[in-house]
Amino acid sequence: MSEKELPGYRGKVLEALMKAGVKVEDRIRILENGQIFEGILIPRSEYSDDKHIVIKIKSGYNVGIKVTPTTKIERMGVGAKLTFRPPPPPEQNPKLPRVAIVSTGGTIASRIDYRTGAVHPAITARDLYSTIPEISEKANIEVEVLFSLYSENISPSHWTELAESAARHIEAGVDGVVICHGTDTMAYTSAALSFAIQNLPVPVILVGSQRSSDRPSSDAAMNLVNAVYAAGRAPFAEVAVGMHETISDKTTVIHRGTRVRKCHTSRRDAFKSINVPPIARVEEEKITMLTEDYRKRDRKREVVLKPKFEEKVALIKFHTGFNPKIIEWYVNEGYRGIILEGTGLGHVGSSLYEHLRNAIKNDLVVGMTSQCIWGRVNMNVYDTGMDLQEIGVTPLEDLLPETALVKAMWVLGQTKSSERARELLVENIAGEISQKSYYGSDWP
Amino acid sequence: MSEKELPGYRGKVLEALMKAGVKVEDRIRILENGQIFEGILIPRSEYSDDKHIVIKIKSGYNVGIKVTPTTKIERMGVGAKLTFRPPPPPEQNPKLPRVAIVSTGGTIASRIDYRTGAVHPAITARDLYSTIPEISEKANIEVEVLFSLYSENISPSHWTELAESAARHIEAGVDGVVICHGTDTMAYTSAALSFAIQNLPVPVILVGSQRSSDRPSSDAAMNLVNAVYAAGRAPFAEVAVGMHETISDKTTVIHRGTRVRKCHTSRRDAFKSINVPPIARVEEEKITMLTEDYRKRDRKREVVLKPKFEEKVALIKFHTGFNPKIIEWYVNEGYRGIILEGTGLGHVGSSLYEHLRNAIKNDLVVGMTSQCIWGRVNMNVYDTGMDLQEIGVTPLEDLLPETALVKAMWVLGQTKSSERARELLVENIAGEISQKSYYGSDWP
Numbered sequence: 001m002s003e004k005e006l007p008g009y010r011g012k013v014l015e016a017l018m019k020a021g022v023k024v025e026d027r028i029r030i031l032e033n034g035q036i037f038e039g040i041l042i043p044r045s046e047y048s049d050d051k052h053i054v055i056k057i058k059s060g061y062n063v064g065i066k067v068t069p070t071t072k073i074e075r076m077g078v079g080a081k082l083t084f085r086p087p088p089p090p091e092q093n094p095k096l097p098r099v100a101i102v103s104t105g106g107t108i109a110s111r112i113d114y115r116t117g118a119v120h121p122a123i124t125a126r127d128l129y130s131t132i133p134e135i136s137e138k139a140n141i142e143v144e145v146l147f148s149l150y151s152e153n154i155s156p157s158h159w160t161e162l163a164e165s166a167a168r169h170i171e172a173g174v175d176g177v178v179i180c181h182g183t184d185t186m187a188y189t190s191a192a193l194s195f196a197i198q199n200l201p202v203p204v205i206l207v208g209s210q211r212s213s214d215r216p217s218s219d220a221a222m223n224l225v226n227a228v229y230a231a232g233r234a235p236f237a238e239v240a241v242g243m244h245e246t247i248s249d250k251t252t253v254i255h256r257g258t259r260v261r262k263c264h265t266s267r268r269d270a271f272k273s274i275n276v277p278p279i280a281r282v283e284e285e286k287i288t289m290l291t292e293d294y295r296k297r298d299r300k301r302e303v304v305l306k307p308k309f310e311e312k313v314a315l316i317k318f319h320t321g322f323n324p325k326i327i328e329w330y331v332n333e334g335y336r337g338i339i340l341e342g343t344g345l346g347h348v349g350s351s352l353y354e355h356l357r358n359a360i361k362n363d364l365v366v367g368m369t370s371q372c373i374w375g376r377v378n379m380n381v382y383d384t385g386m387d388l389q390e391i392g393v394t395p396l397e398d399l400l401p402e403t404a405l406v407k408a409m410w411v412l413g414q415t416k417s418s419e420r421a422r423e424l425l426v427e428n429i430a431g432e433i434s435q436k437s438y439y440g441s442d443w444p
Numbered sequence: 445m446s447e448k449e450l451p452g453y454r455g456k457v458l459e460a461l462m463k464a465g466v467k468v469e470d471r472i473r474i475l476e477n478g479q480i481f482e483g484i485l486i487p488r489s490e491y492s493d494d495k496h497i498v499i500k501i502k503s504g505y506n507v508g509i510k511v512t513p514t515t516k517i518e519r520m521g522v523g524a525k526l527t528f529r530p531p532p533p534p535e536q537n538p539k540l541p542r543v544a545i546v547s548t549g550g551t552i553a554s555r556i557d558y559r560t561g562a563v564h565p566a567i568t569a570r571d572l573y574s575t576i577p578e579i580s581e582k583a584n585i586e587v588e589v590l591f592s593l594y595s596e597n598i599s600p601s602h603w604t605e606l607a608e609s610a611a612r613h614i615e616a617g618v619d620g621v622v623i624c625h626g627t628d629t630m631a632y633t634s635a636a637l638s639f640a641i642q643n644l645p646v647p648v649i650l651v652g653s654q655r656s657s658d659r660p661s662s663d664a665a666m667n668l669v670n671a672v673y674a675a676g677r678a679p680f681a682e683v684a685v686g687m688h689e690t691i692s693d694k695t696t697v698i699h700r701g702t703r704v705r706k707c708h709t710s711r712r713d714a715f716k717s718i719n720v721p722p723i724a725r726v727e728e729e730k731i732t733m734l735t736e737d738y739r740k741r742d743r744k745r746e747v748v749l750k751p752k753f754e755e756k757v758a759l760i761k762f763h764t765g766f767n768p769k770i771i772e773w774y775v776n777e778g779y780r781g782i783i784l785e786g787t788g789l790g791h792v793g794s795s796l797y798e799h800l801r802n803a804i805k806n807d808l809v810v811g812m813t814s815q816c817i818w819g820r821v822n823m824n825v826y827d828t829g830m831d832l833q834e835i836g837v838t839p840l841e842d843l844l845p846e847t848a849l850v851k852a853m854w855v856l857g858q859t860k861s862s863e864r865a866r867e868l869l870v871e872n873i874a875g876e877i878s879q880k881s882y883y884g885s886d887w888p
Contacts, residue, residue: 150791150826150828151787152762152786152787152788152791152792152793152794152828153793153794153795154764155764155765155793156764156765159764182788183788184787184788184791185763185764185787188763188764189764192764262787262788262815262816263816263817263818264816264817264818264819264883265788265789265790265814265816265818265819265820265821265822266789266819266820266822267818267819267883269883270816270818270819309765311765313765314766314767315761315763316761317759317760317761317785318596319629319632319759319846319849320598320599320600320603320629320632320633320636320849320850321599321600321753321755321757321849321853322758323758323777325777326770326773329770329773333767333769341761342596343595343596343628343629343706344596344626344627344628344706344709345709345710346709347594347596347628348596349596349597349599350596350597351597370709371706372706372707372708372709372714373707373708373817374707374708374709374711374714375708375709375710375711375714376709376710377709378709378710382594384594384596402763405763405764405765406764409765439708439711439713440884
């Protein structure tokens, strides 16, 4: 047996499997601590640990068994061929639009480890495509597996790669791009792409799921199918997020990339447009626009790629008992920007004033947003807000704190001038700022 | 004179003012029951009753005068000298409950500086009382001016003083306490008091306003009147927040102190109960309970005061591009606790792991909450969540991040043992944790 026949296995477990002379797809029996497990050895993802063997048992579920020095492994024969191998690519249908699916990892590309109950980012876009054959009826699909990451491990340099990938597909002529992404930081990434990929001719839709795709309750299938349909056909050309509108598998709602937020830890309808109506609703093969304020699809437009981000920007949430000295730490670390998540209309305690003054003297850009999430910063109402403006803190209108962070990273990636950065921060670049705001689902 | 020139005035009072030929901003003299009041007629809020005239007297304070059939109103000439005699304290009505109003500052106790247009925290509870004379019909009022602070400048030591003040009033026999507080950090303070004042026999209701009380659109009047009524009569005995339920002056909704959040920078209905239904609704003199899960009023119960807070606790919001070295800074500063505002079900990037491990080795308590705001942390779903638990990070159920911070400050103020602190953090002490969660206004 060679390592090649045991993909994903490492260390002690790899040794034990090789010693037992088994390979992936073999039917094996494991004796561990008086228990017997039988099943087909399945490959593990590159994120796997070096402690578990995973077998697919008779019920179809995967079971992970921790290997100890006393574990016994026996080869029982060749297993039935595993069913999750990708089928041959479907024929190209000239009537369908071309859509690229770029996968980055996340729950939508995950499956459950049934022993631990935990989920791994293990399925590629290609697997998904075979798991959800419906998508081939919506578009001719091109697949790229870019990363296999939990979204909390996505960094600004991944945004750059992702923006470049999306632009590449668009330049190659697709009618839309769908990006599979973990939901945890999907809104950060959608904001980043909104600034990085400008002058879009077609939609770029991020899609994720709150339940992994091998659970019956998964929201992956509907979100992906609807996102693919919308990417290929919708009349808008923006970076957007497509997720469940309600808890039922009925409609996907499309949110503007700079205006969306994950507002629930687990529900399918976790994603909400903040301060604006969503862009559109997708139900079966029907797309309903929910706003007139959107950039129209226009295949003749040419993408302008500005994928550079400055990583030395922090988002700092103010709170009662906040230690103002932390501001100094960022100044000393050579940071170029701080986005404050202040209270109410855009306030922080007066104990921060001297530290903020010092940061701004050191050429940092300091912007103010609100931890209220909904509504608009207004630093002309209270004298404290006016004090902060005098110090040089920039009020950031109705920008979401997370979008403000991403925008500051992007703006400081475009210019070396803090003065110019401050101007750009309050300029509406990708629909992130508007004059009128809506609260909750209070839009017309 | 027309109604338009007397905004906010209605019924008998409007008639009397029109008959006297005065309009808002006129200098007027009122003779009532042998007393003379002189000042500038100011508009009333949309919520006001039809019995009082409010004038701004020479000192700049507002005074409310009840109009009777014998009241005389005269329009004065320009430049006439203002004189002021404080209005007589309202008679104690033995049929009314006793309510203490403690003022700490904030917009509800603010007025506009007409020179700069900014708002100052300048009005004491006593002024409010005269500005909103309706409250004397709801309860016999005792007033204490504790601070005059914008709420972003409230610190944990103020929580201690405030808890002691509320306990003092309760021990002196009041039927309820109302605390006027700035809305910016009201939810932090309400959580703090929920832990610091235990075994409450009567309600303690924090109240604020989003528009200053000398603006016609102010929400101060209705919130204060309803909070006073509920403090004196409501069947619950908890620390709570009472604010507008909708944008209209119709109902005040009472939120549990540990479950409430300011969710809009400026709207009157900014405050929302998170993950639970609100406690009650107050409309005119009707209190409707919205949950069966509340602590009942019981005058025989004795307050248990635990007002100590540990200030060396930080709330840290994780984000894409987060610098994990910041954790070290808190360890070096001698911090005892960190509450992480992670993503989704309770995650942070793996680049934080070693720093968190080190923090926990240094005896810091590290708790995990979610920046989603709604929903529950669950660190058993993804292997990354399990990794974090193995490192020693404590998942904090459906605790709000802000409440988790305050609770950690309180818990670490009660015990020197980090082990004990971790246990207390996940124990439900003041209704801050529950098994079932609701999303938005999706409660039954």
